[in-house]
Amino acid sequence: MISVAAEQAAWAPRCMSMAARKLSLYQAKRDFTKTAEPSGRARVKPAQYPRFVVQKHAARRLHYDLRLEVDGVFKSWAVTKGPSLDPRDKRLAVEVEDHPLDYGDFEGTIPEGEYGGGTVMLWDRGFWRPEGSTNAAQALSRGELKFVVAGDKLKGGWVLVRLRQDRGKRHNWLLIKHRDGFEREGDGSVLDADRSVASGRSMQQIAQGKGRGPKPFMAADAA
Ligand code: MN
Numbered sequence: 001m002i003s004v005a006a007e008q009a010a011w012a013p014r015c016m017s018m019a020a021r022k023l024s025l026y027q028a029k030r031d032f033t034k035t036a037e038p039s040g041r042a043r044v045k046p047a048q049y050p051r052f053v054v055q056k057h058a059a060r061r062l063h064y065d066l067r068l069e070v071d072g073v074f075k076s077w078a079v080t081k082g083p084s085l086d087p088r089d090k091r092l093a094v095e096v097e098d099h100p101l102d103y104g105d106f107e108g109t110i111p112e113g114e115y116g117g118g119t120v121m122l123w124d125r126g127f128w129r130p131e132g133s134t135n136a137a138q139a140l141s142r143g144e145l146k147f148v149v150a151g152d153k154l155k156g157g158w159v160l161v162r163l164r165q166d167r168g169k170r171h172n173w174l175l176i177k178h179r180d181g182f183e184r185e186g187d188g189s190v191l192d193a194d195r196s197v198a199s200g201r202s203m204q205q206i207a208q209g210k211g212r213g214p215k216p217f218m219a220a221d222a223a
Pocket residue numbers: 057059063065078116
C-alpha cells in the first residue's frame with residue numbers, strides 16, 4: 001500500500017512538468033522583459049473549486065478572454081463579442097493557448113507592439129465546475145463542455161461546443177447560455193457592467209494606470 005505522501009511525491013513533479021509543457025506556447029509568445037504579464041512562475045493558492053476569470057481585452061480588436069482552470073492551467077478562449085445571457089446568442093469563442101493560473105490576477109496594459117498589446121480588465125471571476133460528474137479535460141477533448149459558473153457578473157449554466165475544424169490552425173467554439181433562470185432573453189446589458197471585479201476601475205483608469213490595483217484572487221500570498 002502506497003502512502004498518500006509517497007503518491008503525492010510521485011505525482012507532483014509530473015503534474016508540474018505537464019503544466020510547464022502546456023505553458024511553453026504562452027511563454028514563447030511573450031517577452032517578459034517588455035510585458036508585465038505573469039510568466040507563470042508565481043505560486044497560486046489551492047482552492048476547493050476550480051476558478052474562472054473573464055478578462056476584457058482591448059487589443060487590436062476588443063474581446064473577452066474566458067479562462068477555466070483545468071489541471072493546473074487556464075484553458076482559454078477569446079470570446080469575440082463577449083458572453084451573452086441570451087441563449088439564442090451563440091458567441092464565437094476562439095481557442096487560444098493555455099495561460100498560467102497567476103494570469104488570473106493580471107490587470108493592466110500590455111505594451112503596444114507586444115503580443116496582445118492593449119489594456120486588460122479583470123471583468124469577472126469566481127468558481128466553476130463541469131455539469132454532473134463530467135471530467136473537464138475529457139469533455140474538452142470531445143468538444144463539448146457543459147458547465148456552471150458562480151461569478152460576480154456571470155452565473156449559472158453554459159456550454160462550450162467545438163465547431164468542426166475547417167483548415168484553420170485555431171479551434172473555434174461556441175459559448176452558449178443555458179436556460180436555467182439566469183438567462184436574459186434579448187438583453188445584452190451584462191457587458192454594460194463595465195467595471196473591474198478586482199479593482200472597481202474602468203478600462204480608461206486601468207489604461208492610465210490610475211486607481212488601486214486589483215485585489216488578488218489566485219496569488220498564494222493573498223489574504
Ligand atoms: Mn486576449
